[in-house]
Amino acid sequence: MGVSRVTSKDHLSRMALLAAGDVAYCWDLVSDEISWVGDVSSLFTSDGEPEVSDGEAFIARINEEDLAARLKLLDIPESEGGRYECEYRLRQDDAAFAWVHERGQVESDDNGQPLSVAGVMRIVTERKQKERMLSHQTNYDELTGHLNKSRLRDALHNALNYGKRFQVPNAYLLVGLNGLADVHHDLGRDAVDALILGAGQIIERALRSIDTIGRVDTDRFGAVLSNCDEAGLNGLLARLVDSFSRERVYYGDRSLSFSAAIGAVQFPEDVHTATEIMGRAETALMESRAQGVNKASIYRPSEEERYKLRNKILVAQQIEEALRDDMVCFAFQPIVSSSSRKPAYYETLIRIKDSGGELVPAATFIPVAERFGLIRDLDRWGLGAAIKMLEDDPQLRLSINLSALTVTDFSWFRALRNHLRGNETLAKRLMLEITETVAMEDLDVTAHFVASVRQLGCKVALDDFGSGHTSFRQLRSLTVDVVKIDGIFVQDLDKVPESISFVRKLVSISDEIGFETVAEGVEREETAGLLAEQGVHFLQGWHFGKPKLTLDD
Structure with a gap:
């Protein structure tokens, strides 16, 4: 046991600390003496009594990188209760460091001068190691150690913004390996x-220290080339x-050559999103692959592509003008209860008007908004407009x-949080819809987003479910409130047995997990009745109302 100055009347507290694996201490800042209760040896050493009976010895045990932040906690003002919570590393007698979680309180005199600190510590090394491993898996490719696709896309997005702001030329590289399936068939996974x-090492050696490499698919590497x-x-x-043509990889007694194709894109030029850059690099890679083994191509837009781009720029200017001139609006489509057939809430669809007040088709401006990054501005407008409507009408759900x-x-999330601060009833009337395709781009990021907005009190719907590749197992990990069945399963439902089976399975899982279902694209009463029989909770489609610019039309 560790050093203790606690009398026998505290026996129960001591036993409780031991059972919980916690260690308590009191640090008298005037005398610098520290008293301990609990298994103190677990903090500092494997056996024997630790020589940590004063503040000087305790501070000497704290990892240098964590020391400043830990000592700063002594300055917590009395007005905040003096309470704190932190995690840091303590050096043990074998020179290894253990992570501890500490919760405590600082007592100060009337002048705010700290007098003592009382706290409870717990070893959390194993948890920190798991968190570090999980963080690494979330951000890095397990085989190569390079960034994964999501994190490389983030790096590409940052490079694009930097290039636009400071007019710095950048490039993106995509390297594809050919024939891996044949190698797997002949020689195996190893x-x-x-x-x-080997390919990753070749690329890494060719890059500069300011460049960033990632593995974006089983047979593909990407690299962001700064300046x-x-x-x-x-x-x-x-x-x-040259390197891919000359170098070999030795596997057992076999000498394996590379067959690579390389596509490259320069930016910022006329690109506006990281996804667009990656798409252009894929086009250039396909061109290289058509030329033969170990070839490289730089993306060059055709005259037709340039013409299409000029038209898209005109639409982008329309979007910017609509945002500036208050020519953005909602179209509302009802989502009705399958039992009562009365509207439960309305889906809002963003629309823009041209200079003459005519609506611009969504199919015209939405893809352009996504390509040019203007979709963020439209989403911010949508949030503000929806919040205003919910504030004006306490019965409305959107x-x-x-x-x-x-x-x-x-x-955007910060804006949502600010809008909802202290207004839980409003949050319960707001639902956020994300498509299955968006969710699958980065399942971990999506799951974090869903959990964060649900903590604010909002509901989350997974839109167009079934149109992508989300499995029912992955659906369980997202913990959404509503799943919207894609219209491809709803149209001709009575004529396609596979669609009925899909709907039944989804409804069964919804009953098990606890989310609600919405069927999209309902255009006939027969379809509506069949969906209601299967247990679908809500229905949406032209049978119940086309999108309209007002709620009372």
Whole structure:
């Protein structure tokens, strides 16, 4: 047991600390003496009594990187109760560090001068190691140790913004390995891994310290090249082609050659999103693959693509003008109860008007808004407009649609949190819809977003379920409140047995997990009745109302 100055009347507290695996202490800041209760040896050493009976010895045990933050806690003002909670590392007698979680309180005199500290510590090394491992798995490829696709997309997004702001030329590189399936068939998984690792090493050696590499798919690597002009890009491509042509990977007694294709894109130029850059790199890679083995191509837009781009720029200007001139509005479509057929809430669909007051088709401006990054501005407008309507009408319930960019936009989430602060009843009347495709881009990010907005009191709906590749198992991990069945399963429901089976299975899982279901694209009463029989909770479609610009039309 550790050092103790506690009398026998505290025996129960001592036993409780031991049972919980906690250690309590009191640090008299005037005398600098520290008293301990509990298994103190677990904090500092494997056996024997630790020599940590004063503040000086205790401070000497704290990891240097954590020391400043830990000592700063002594300055917590009395007005805040003097309470604190923190985690830091303590050096044990074997020189290893253990992570501890500490919760305590600082007692100060009338002048705010700290007098003593009382706290409870618990070893959390195992949890911190698991968190670090999970964080690594979330951000890095397990085989190569390079960034995964989501994190490389983040790096590409940052480079794009930096390039636009400071007019710095950047480039993105996509390297695809050919023939891995044949290698797997002939030699097995380990040989494929050896080729992938070898390719990663070739790319890494060719890059500069300011560049960023990631593995974006089983047979693909990506690299963000900072401050890289066309001459620098051409030089890098030449070196990579030469290395992939010359170098070999040895697997057992076999010498394996590389078959690679390389696509590159320069930006910012006329691109506006990281996804667009990755798409262009894929196009260039396909061009390289058509040329033969170990070839490289830089993306060059065709004249037709340039023409389409000019038209898209005109639409982007329309969007900006609509946002500036208050020409953005909602169209509302009712979502009705399958039992009462009365509206339960309304889905809001963002619309814009041109200079003449005519509506611009959603199919025209939404893809452009997504490509040029203007979808964030539209989503911010949608949030503000929906909140205003909910404040004006306490009976109203609305859902708003969110883009992929907004799901990862902390400033949008901060705005949502500020709108809802102290207004839980409003939060309960607001639903946020994200499509299945958006959810699957990064399941971990989506799950975090869903959990965060649900903590604020909002509901979350997974839209267009069934249109992508989300499995029912992955659906369980998202903990959404509503799942909207894609219209492809609803149209001709009575004629397609597979659609009925899909709906039944989803309803069965909804009953098990506890989410509600909405069927989209309901256009006939026969379909509505069949969906209600299967247990679908809500219905949406032209049979119950087309999107309208007002709620009372």
